[in-house]
Amino acid sequence: MKNPILVPELRSLLKKKSFRVLESFLEEGHAKEIAEYIAMLNPDEIWRLLGLVDVHRRSEIFGYLDMDVQVEMVSGVMKKHIAELLMEMSHDDRADLFLHLEKDIADRILLHLPVSERSDVINLTSYHEGTIGAIMTTDYATLNEGDTVEKAIRKIRKDAPSKETIYYIYVTDDSNRLTGFVSLRKLILARPKQKIANLMKTEIIIAFADDDQEKAARLIDEYDLLALPIVDNSRRLLGIITYDDAIDILQEEQTEDLEKLMAISGGVEEKSYLEVPAIVHFRKRVFWVVLLGLLGLLTSLIVEEFRETLEALIILTFYMPLLNAAGGNTGSQSATVILRSLTLNELFPRDIMKVIRKEFTISLLLSICLAVVTYVRVYFFPGGTTIPGQFTLINVSLVISLSVGLQVLWSTIFGAIIPILATKLKIDPATVSSPLLTTFVDMVGVIIYFSVAKLLLGI
Amino acid sequence: MKNPILVPELRSLLKKKSFRVLESFLEEGHAKEIAEYIAMLNPDEIWRLLGLVDVHRRSEIFGYLDMDVQVEMVSGVMKKHIAELLMEMSHDDRADLFLHLEKDIADRILLHLPVSERSDVINLTSYHEGTIGAIMTTDYATLNEGDTVEKAIRKIRKDAPSKETIYYIYVTDDSNRLTGFVSLRKLILARPKQKIANLMKTEIIIAFADDDQEKAARLIDEYDLLALPIVDNSRRLLGIITYDDAIDILQEEQTEDLEKLMAISGGVEEKSYLEVPAIVHFRKRVFWVVLLGLLGLLTSLIVEEFRETLEALIILTFYMPLLNAAGGNTGSQSATVILRSLTLNELFPRDIMKVIRKEFTISLLLSICLAVVTYVRVYFFPGGTTIPGQFTLINVSLVISLSVGLQVLWSTIFGAIIPILATKLKIDPATVSSPLLTTFVDMVGVIIYFSVAKLLLGI
Numbered sequence: 029m030k031n032p033i034l035v036p037e038l039r040s041l042l043k044k045k046s047f048r049v050l051e052s053f054l055e056e057g058h059a060k061e062i063a064e065y066i067a068m069l070n071p072d073e074i075w076r077l078l079g080l081v082d083v084h085r086r087s088e089i090f091g092y093l094d095m096d097v098q099v100e101m102v103s104g105v106m107k108k109h110i111a112e113l114l115m116e117m118s119h120d121d122r123a124d125l126f127l128h129l130e131k132d133i134a135d136r137i138l139l140h141l142p143v144s145e146r147s148d149v150i151n152l153t154s155y156h157e158g159t160i161g162a163i164m165t166t167d168y169a170t171l172n173e174g175d176t177v178e179k180a181i182r183k184i185r186k187d188a189p190s191k192e193t194i195y196y197i198y199v200t201d202d203s204n205r206l207t208g209f210v211s212l213r214k215l216i217l218a219r220p221k222q223k224i225a226n227l228m229k230t231e232i233i234i235a236f237a238d239d240d241q242e243k244a245a246r247l248i249d250e251y252d253l254l255a256l257p258i259v260d261n262s263r264r265l266l267g268i269i270t271y272d273d274a275i276d277i278l279q280e281e282q283t284e285d286l287e288k289l290m291a292i293s294g295g296v297e298e299k300s301y302l303e304v305p306a307i308v309h310f311r312k313r314v315f316w317v318v319l320l321g322l323l324g325l326l327t328s329l330i331v332e333e334f335r336e337t338l339e340a341l342i343i344l345t346f347y348m349p350l351l352n353a354a355g356g357n358t359g360s361q362s363a364t365v366i367l368r369s370l371t372l373n374e375l376f377p378r379d380i381m382k383v384i385r386k387e388f389t390i391s392l393l394l395s396i397c398l399a400v401v402t403y404v405r406v407y408f409f410p411g412g413t414t415i416p417g418q419f420t421l422i423n424v425s426l427v428i429s430l431s432v433g434l435q436v437l438w439s440t441i442f443g444a445i446i447p448i449l450a451t452k453l454k455i456d457p458a459t460v461s462s463p464l465l466t467t468f469v470d471m472v473g474v475i476i477y478f479s480v481a482k483l484l485l486g487i
Numbered sequence: 488m489k490n491p492i493l494v495p496e497l498r499s500l501l502k503k504k505s506f507r508v509l510e511s512f513l514e515e516g517h518a519k520e521i522a523e524y525i526a527m528l529n530p531d532e533i534w535r536l537l538g539l540v541d542v543h544r545r546s547e548i549f550g551y552l553d554m555d556v557q558v559e560m561v562s563g564v565m566k567k568h569i570a571e572l573l574m575e576m577s578h579d580d581r582a583d584l585f586l587h588l589e590k591d592i593a594d595r596i597l598l599h600l601p602v603s604e605r606s607d608v609i610n611l612t613s614y615h616e617g618t619i620g621a622i623m624t625t626d627y628a629t630l631n632e633g634d635t636v637e638k639a640i641r642k643i644r645k646d647a648p649s650k651e652t653i654y655y656i657y658v659t660d661d662s663n664r665l666t667g668f669v670s671l672r673k674l675i676l677a678r679p680k681q682k683i684a685n686l687m688k689t690e691i692i693i694a695f696a697d698d699d700q701e702k703a704a705r706l707i708d709e710y711d712l713l714a715l716p717i718v719d720n721s722r723r724l725l726g727i728i729t730y731d732d733a734i735d736i737l738q739e740e741q742t743e744d745l746e747k748l749m750a751i752s753g754g755v756e757e758k759s760y761l762e763v764p765a766i767v768h769f770r771k772r773v774f775w776v777v778l779l780g781l782l783g784l785l786t787s788l789i790v791e792e793f794r795e796t797l798e799a800l801i802i803l804t805f806y807m808p809l810l811n812a813a814g815g816n817t818g819s820q821s822a823t824v825i826l827r828s829l830t831l832n833e834l835f836p837r838d839i840m841k842v843i844r845k846e847f848t849i850s851l852l853l854s855i856c857l858a859v860v861t862y863v864r865v866y867f868f869p870g871g872t873t874i875p876g877q878f879t880l881i882n883v884s885l886v887i888s889l890s891v892g893l894q895v896l897w898s899t900i901f902g903a904i905i906p907i908l909a910t911k912l913k914i915d916p917a918t919v920s921s922p923l924l925t926t927f928v929d930m931v932g933v934i935i936y937f938s939v940a941k942l943l944l945g946i
Contacts (some may be wrong), residue, residue, distance in 0.1 A: 216647060231515045349790065353780070368745055401784070466812070470811075
């Protein structure tokens with residue numbers, strides 16, 4: 029913005045009743061920026077400001093306010109214009125607001141809405157979180173097959189202000205079944221007398237209201253759509269998802285995948301890091317920290333089992349951190365690559381054998397590299413370590429580097445297989461977090477290490 | 488698609504010259520789906536098929552073919568219609584194709600393009616990879632401030648077929664400087680005689696061609712834009728980025744961040760996991776695996792330093808994996824949360840003190856939980872472990888659980904600070920991978936562990 033008007037200025041302009049200045053401030057700029065500026069005022073002041081612009085712009089700015097502010101603004105004394113504002117809001121944003129209101133306030137406000145809008149809110153708020161139904165919007169434009177282009181454009185001009193998008197227009201029959209769609213671009217280019225039936229596309233990408241929201245977002249991404257129509261089992265049009273919702277979904281899913289991968293549980297918070305209280309952050313992290321801690325304690329039992337081997341050859345202890353790190357790193361790498369390919373639909377569970385073959389080659393190369401490095405370190409730079417008489421340095425070096433190699437080999441393949449198996453078992457593969465994998469790989473690594481030592485050195 | 492026509496069918500239809508059937512197949516459905524079907528034919532067959540539809544549809548389908556296929560198709564004998572097709576393609580897709588052609592082929596084809604198109608290609612291919620310039624497109628629609636709505640719509644109808652989007656139209660002055668923009672929605676709603684100057688928005692979100700491509704994508708996401716205008720330092724309009732490009736950029740950046748976080752180096756591959764040769768996968772992973780291995784070997788030196796402590800109290804060895812896991816897990820958690828908040832612009836380096844305060848509270852809670860669990864395990868379930876006479880079980884339990892607590896405390900805070908410091912130092916925070924963090928935290932953890940033991944137990 030060229031001339032940002034700050035909170036004290038806004039207040040004094042309101043006091044001085046400089047409505048002309050305020051109006052042009054509210055009309056210019058992106059609604060999101062305006063919302064950010066006025067959010068710092070109190071609800072009453074915001075109401076007075078929003079009263080200066082038409083209801084369309086008002087609802088647009090209102091929709092960009094933080095959910096807290098929105099809830100506070102409609103939860104106060106019932107204002108006449110609340111109903112008016114709500115009727116103008118995007119249907120998906122409105123449904124979201126109702127989900128955040130207290131039950132009695134929501135009911136009271138619903139009473140002030142016309143029956144059709146009321147049932148729209150009730151309907152849209154009834155879908156489970158995470159499904160397409162829960163985020164779709166019902167304010168799309170529709171046409172009939174029999175309409176001419178001329179008539180269609182007239183209709184769209186009339187409907188436009190209350191529609192989320194008019195760039196894709198859906199064609200439905202008498203029972204509201206989706207039969208086709210036409211873009212505004214195509215309408216603008218067509219001859220006025222042309223029939224919609226001859227213009228529309230009938231091969232349409234669709235999704236169902238019960239599908240996972242990520243599915244809708246992936247379709248929009250894959251086919252470069254502006255909007256995706258959502259239907260029920262009888263192909264009746266229920267709503268649409270627009271590209272901007274798709275971007276938000278993909279961002280949210282990415283955050284969720286990343287957090288799961290790093291052993292943070294619970295869904296994605298709506299608020300930002302600093303706004304979320306420490307105790308909530310703690311709750312999201314403690315489950316896995318303690319669980320993985322318990323698994324770590326299980327590892328301690330395994331190490332304990334090999335007490336005698338350890339006591340006989342203390343040098344083995346020095347390389348335990350290396351062994352753990354090597355397994356954890358390579359396992360996490362392959363798990364990450366496979367997980368991402370599964371998420372992006374570039375890889376499918378049926379490809380498991382191809383993955384194993386490929387990861388075998390990769391891990392063999394990696395394990396040779398790391399085993400050689402380890403051998404060089406142990407054999408050529410033994411430092412002050414004393415090797416008990418019954419063992420030779422070359423044997424000990426071989427045991428350690430062989431263990432590192434084996435650990436890399438199995439960890440890489442294991443890391444790659446796990447997300448695929450999870451997908452096959454219909455478990456979200458991201459739940460198999462990298463720390464869980466690392467901890468498990470550590471545990472097996474200890475067994476590999478001391479078993480190789482016992483076997484080759486006879487301790 | 489309702490009636491997928493498979494490769495052999497397509498071939499036999501081509502042989503039988505059933506052009507009517509093929510034409511309707513090519514016209515219906517999404518261009519991406521058509522491209523997927525015909526991609527399996529040979530270049531010559533694809534050319535013959537594409538010849539059946541008008542050049543607009545042809546270029547649309549062509550743009551969805553894999554880059555390999557595109558390159559093969561234009562690299563063969565120079566076909567007359569190549570120039571025609573290239574003139575109709577999205578300017579950004581076209582520039583991308585030229586970047587993949589061999590130099591002499593690109594030059595030969597360029598000669599067949601009109602001068603204006605030629606300089607467009609040369610211009611768009613001149614930007615550095617990763618910048619906005621390298622992915623923007625130049626086929627946008629423009630208007631003058633003085634145009635009336637009537638005239639504007641006539642102009643758009645004429646220009647539409649060759650424009651990437653006509654839903655946002657940019658207003659420029661005589662020197663091509665961006666002065667405003669107007670949406671097609673607004674144009675459709677306006678009175679025919681209204682002047683564009685009175686209709687357009689003048690407060691526009693813009694970006695520069697040299698900016699990082701991620702910046703453009705984030706702006707499109709944040710402001711729910713269909714397209715973002717890209718300008719030079721004099722505010723001259725150079726191109727636009729559309730929402731579908733933004734989605735692709737965000738996906739690619741996410742893959743890159745994830746791979747970096749998991750210690751996989753190099754950029755994101757254009758091809759899918761199975762298409763990338765094992766040796767390339769190996770190269771992307773080996774750098775960090777070996778480097779982290781070397782760091783792991785450094786840790787072995789540190790453990791070696793504490794040889795006497797270890798030999799005096801072998802039980803300490805058993806809990807080393809737990810200590811490593813606890814530090815790695817909590818450090819990775821906090822690093823992930825902070826990294827994601829930085830990426831989404833929800834957190835800024837100036838917030839560092841707030842982050843430290845918050846993470847201190849979180850880590851204190853986590854460390855108490857884990858220390859208690861550890862204490863219970865060591866003290867109440869000592870198993871067959873013998874503690875040498877000079878130590879008591881209670882002391883040893885205290886040392887181990889205190890070390891675990893301290894390790895969690897410092898790792899969590901360290902994990903949170905590192906991405907912030909990296910951002911301050913203008914290093915991509917994702918480069919500070921979780922395995923690097925884990926390895927470093929391990930190293931310090933060993934020092935903490937044995938120092939606490941030495942100090943409290945006097946060994």
